Amino acid sequence: xxxxxxxxxxxxxxxxxxxxxxxxxxxxxxxxxxxxxxxxxxxxxxxxxxxxxxxxxxxxxxxxxxxxxxxxxxxxxxxxxxxxxxxxxxxxxxxxxxxxxxxxxxxxxxxxxxxxxxxxxxxxxxxxxxxxxxxxxxxxxxxxxxxxxxxxxxxxxxxxxxxxxxxxxxxxxxxxxxxxxxxxxxxxxxxxxxxxxxxxxxxxxxxxxxxxxxxxxxxxxxxxxxxxxxxxxxxxxxxxxxxxxxxxxxxxxxxxxxxxxxxxxxxxxxxxxxxxxxxxxxxxxxxxxxxxxxxxxxxxxxxxxxxxxxxxxxxxxxxxxxxxxxxxxxxxxxxxxxxxxxxxxxxxxxxxxxxxxxxxxxxxxxxxxxxxxxxxxxxxxxxxxx
Amino acid sequence: xxxxxxxxxxxxxxxxxxxxxxxxxxxxxxxxxxxxxxxxxxxxxxxxxxxxxxxxxxxxxxxxxxxxxxxxxxxxxxxxxxxxxxxxxxxxxxxxxxxxxxxxxxxxxxxxxxxxxxxxxxxxxxxxxxxxxxxxxxxxxxxxxxxxxxxxxxxxxxxxxxxxxxxxxxxxxxxxxxxxxxxxxxxxxxxxxxxxxxxxxxxxxxxxxxxxxxxxxxxxxxxxxxxxxxxxxxxxxxxxxxxxxxxxxxxxxxxxxxxxxxxxxxxxxxxxxxxxxxxxxxxxxxxxxxxxxxxxxxxxxxxxxxxxxxxxxxxxxx
Numbered sequence: 001x002x003x004x005x006x007x008x009x010x011x012x013x014x015x016x017x018x019x020x021x022x023x024x025x026x027x028x029x030x031x032x033x034x035x036x037x038x039x040x041x042x043x044x045x046x047x048x049x050x051x052x053x054x055x056x057x058x059x060x061x062x063x064x065x066x067x068x069x070x071x072x073x074x075x076x077x078x079x080x081x082x083x084x085x086x087x088x089x090x091x092x093x094x095x096x097x098x099x100x101x102x103x104x105x106x107x108x109x110x111x112x113x114x115x116x117x118x119x120x121x122x123x124x125x126x127x128x129x130x131x132x133x134x135x136x137x138x139x140x141x142x143x144x145x146x147x148x149x150x151x152x153x154x155x156x157x158x159x160x161x162x163x164x165x166x167x168x169x170x171x172x173x174x175x176x177x178x179x180x181x182x183x184x185x186x187x188x189x190x191x192x193x194x195x196x197x198x199x200x201x202x203x204x205x206x207x208x209x210x211x212x213x214x215x216x217x218x219x220x221x222x223x224x225x226x227x228x229x230x231x232x233x234x235x236x237x238x239x240x241x242x243x244x245x246x247x248x249x250x251x252x253x254x255x256x257x258x259x260x261x262x263x264x265x266x267x268x269x270x271x272x273x274x275x276x277x278x279x280x281x282x283x284x285x286x287x288x289x290x291x292x293x294x295x296x297x298x299x300x301x302x303x304x305x306x307x308x309x310x311x312x313x314x315x316x317x318x319x320x321x322x323x324x325x326x327x328x329x330x331x332x333x334x335x336x337x338x339x340x341x342x343x344x345x346x347x348x349x350x351x352x353x354x355x356x357x358x359x360x361x362x363x364x365x366x367x368x369x370x371x372x373x374x375x376x377x378x379x380x381x382x383x384x385x386x
Numbered sequence: 387x388x389x390x391x392x393x394x395x396x397x398x399x400x401x402x403x404x405x406x407x408x409x410x411x412x413x414x415x416x417x418x419x420x421x422x423x424x425x426x427x428x429x430x431x432x433x434x435x436x437x438x439x440x441x442x443x444x445x446x447x448x449x450x451x452x453x454x455x456x457x458x459x460x461x462x463x464x465x466x467x468x469x470x471x472x473x474x475x476x477x478x479x480x481x482x483x484x485x486x487x488x489x490x491x492x493x494x495x496x497x498x499x500x501x502x503x504x505x506x507x508x509x510x511x512x513x514x515x516x517x518x519x520x521x522x523x524x525x526x527x528x529x530x531x532x533x534x535x536x537x538x539x540x541x542x543x544x545x546x547x548x549x550x551x552x553x554x555x556x557x558x559x560x561x562x563x564x565x566x567x568x569x570x571x572x573x574x575x576x577x578x579x580x581x582x583x584x585x586x587x588x589x590x591x592x593x594x595x596x597x598x599x600x601x602x603x604x605x606x607x608x609x610x611x612x613x614x615x616x617x618x619x620x621x622x623x624x625x626x627x628x629x630x631x632x633x634x635x636x637x638x639x640x641x642x643x644x645x646x647x648x649x650x651x652x653x654x655x656x657x658x659x660x661x662x663x664x665x666x667x668x669x670x671x672x673x674x675x676x677x678x679x680x681x682x683x684x685x686x687x688x689x690x691x692x693x694x695x696x697x698x699x700x701x702x703x704x
Binding site for chain 1: 416623666
């Protein structure tokens with residue numbers, strides 16, 4: 001019986017050691033904190049919602065497989081409601097309050113541009129999910145992005161037109177930043193590609209009928225092809241109006257129309273429309289030896305299994321952003337911000353949903369026109385063109 | 387000495403105390419950011435409250451004046467290299483002249499028609515900012531240089547907090563003085579009954595125009611400050627939703643209460659940040675809070691609570 005007190009002491013000692021040990025491991029395995037600010041609601045919700053779902057799916061998956069460098073990944077998502085002003089406050093919150101190791105987000109170009117000054121001053125690695133080329137041109141030290149730029153899309157389109165012998169192009173563009181940038185790039189690239197812009201029309205925000213502009217385009221002398229620069233709801237309206245007035249020339253749109261809602265909204269009028277898109281859009285039609293086949297298939301399966309809804313290419317931007325950061329953290333061996341930034345910049349042949357990324361100190365996007373495939377709407381779905 | 391402790395002076399001292407004391411409990415720059423946004427919104431609301439609460443006029447276009455100030459600062463300093471203070475003043479004068487010219491026809495309208503008139507004005511400003519992409523950068527917005535004055539750059543949350551806090555205190559002080567002047571009493575007479583006020587010799591139109599211009603200029607000043615602080619602005623600042631938000635702040639805090647306007651601005655600016663834990667239900671909870679407040683505290687937060695306290699004290703004495 002007299003041994004009992006010492007036994008108690010032994011238990012107490014063990015407990016203290018165990019607690020101390022767990023405290024040490026806990027601090028060693030502090031989670032990797034990733035912050036995201038996305039347009040989950042508001043006018044950009046069709047972009048931000050799949051982005052959020054993609055991040056949540058994959059962070060869960062990564063944690064289920066033991067995390068990164070033995071550390072769990074913690075994801076903090078704020079909804080900007082598609083407001084650039086909110087974006088700035090949420091980014092400050094991510095940096096100051098949540099003390100994140102890297103930031104993913106900025107669904108739209110406006111939300112991204114609004115936070116660049118803050119991110120650069122705070123020196124946090126930042127991967128934007130917005131389209132505008134001005135995000136990474138000129139190159140900013142801490143800012144990267146994953147979606148294709150409108151310039152790449154226009155280049156791809158013009159190559160396809162040229163191959164079909166179409167050289168006289170009419171353009172219609174909307175009021176958004178993406179639309180305007182697409183139009184500007186088309187104007188700048190056309191002469192170099194040997195194309196002529198014979199009509200240049202614009203429509204306003206919230207317009208529900210573009211037949212007047214399309215009628216003027218139809219009247220342009222020698223018109224051989226039509227390009228619509230825009231995204232969201234107007235893409236379907238334009239397709240319907242083109243059919244109504246019988247434009248009668250090949251119809252091109254951009255990757256901004258690369259979602260099923262475009263085809264469904266056009267109610268059959270989207271047939272024959274051509275556009276450049278990420279390979280993800282036509283994952284089943286990709287040849288088995290396509291380098292993105294495995295990644296795209298895995299992404300599609302993971303996303304549809306969890307959310308029971310079709311994928312859009314927009315969620316793919318978030319997939320690429322997440323894994324470019326996580327791979328960089330792995331290579332850097334930790335979350336030292338400067339090292340992670342350097343490693344993101346060294347991203348080399350990363351196979352993602354949007355394409356194969358190779359970044360450099362002068363290229364913070366890392367995609368070229370090879371990352372696009374040309375697709376055509378056929379029988380209410382996408383057909384991969386060769 | 388006694389006059390210094392009149393309720394309004396006490397309120398101003400309390401406000402100054404809160405502004406000066408907050409840095410003791412604000413833990414990091416994010417909290418400062420929210421406090422700065424509260425200050426900017428409150429400055430607009432103090433002006434708007436003059437119009438709504440004292441002159442009894444509704445404006446659904448104040449976001450337009452705010453945005454005009456912001457864009458005046460952005461365009462004049464960014465594209466034309468003006469000194470920021472000159473740009474701020476030019477924006478304020480421009481908005482003052484615009485609101486003065488527009489006030490004459492618009493303020494002849496009454497009730498719903500007045501609301502529609504100001505609504506139209508706000509929407510026109512919003513359309514111009516969205517469409518004139520060459521000047522304003524269009525829907526994607528434009529960057530704004532830092533605020534530089536007298537050889538110093540206002541940078542960092544602490545400096546901005548001090549500046550915005552000062553601007554708010556000065557605006558409240560000016561407003562309280564205005565309300566307590568013959569002009570203020572005339573305004574309240576107009577609010578009570580326009581015919582009766584006119585009969586006693588109050589120049590109704592003149593006072594309405596005056597208060598409309600003052601509130602528009604305050605909004606423009608706040609807009610300029612916001613533009614420099616945020617460093618980037620978009621036409622969303624001029625949106626109809628933003629105008630509604632400003633009116634809601636005034637109504638929530640309590641009409642005809644200057645401190646109510648400040649409290650309303652604070653509550654509506656802080657709530658969306660405080661409610662992020664609700665994630666997808668954020669807007670639902672936000673709406674419920676607003677509805678609850680308007681149903682149970684019908685006169686607005688500050689007047690209702692002040693009334694409750696007064697009753698408690700009176701019954702305590704009795």
